[in-house]
Amino acid sequence: MTHTGSVSPHWERIVHECDALEIQPCRVVHRDDPYGTGDIREYVEPCEPHEAEFWTVYGHYRAGGVDAFEDFPGKAEAVAFHDRVIAAYPHLGDERAPWPEKSCQHHEAEHERER
Secondary structure (H helix, E strand, O other): OOOOOOOOOOHHHHHHHEEEEEEEEEEEEEEEOOOOOOOOEEEEEEOOHHHOOEEEEEEEEOOOOEEEEEEEOOHHHHHHHHHHHHHHOHHHOOOOOOOOOOHHHHHHHHHHHHO
């Protein structure tokens, strides 16, 4: 077999540790180069849809927490990716998760109940 040089995305290694997907509008809130090496770090947070610089599809770990699977320039691309991943990994189609339309409000409410 010939090695093609392709590399699987990181999320394919952890997808079976997840139980749902989420789509969030996101924006960069800060950029810095702490060591002056040109290695720019970006700090990202979820935002309102009209403020979005990009849209991120997150996987929810069964044990808690999330991991960013992929970023997309628009919501339509993120939804299309979300749907392809759900088709390939049906266990992520968790009926209790209102993705993608209500993800921001859902998580805010969830975090309030946890406090």
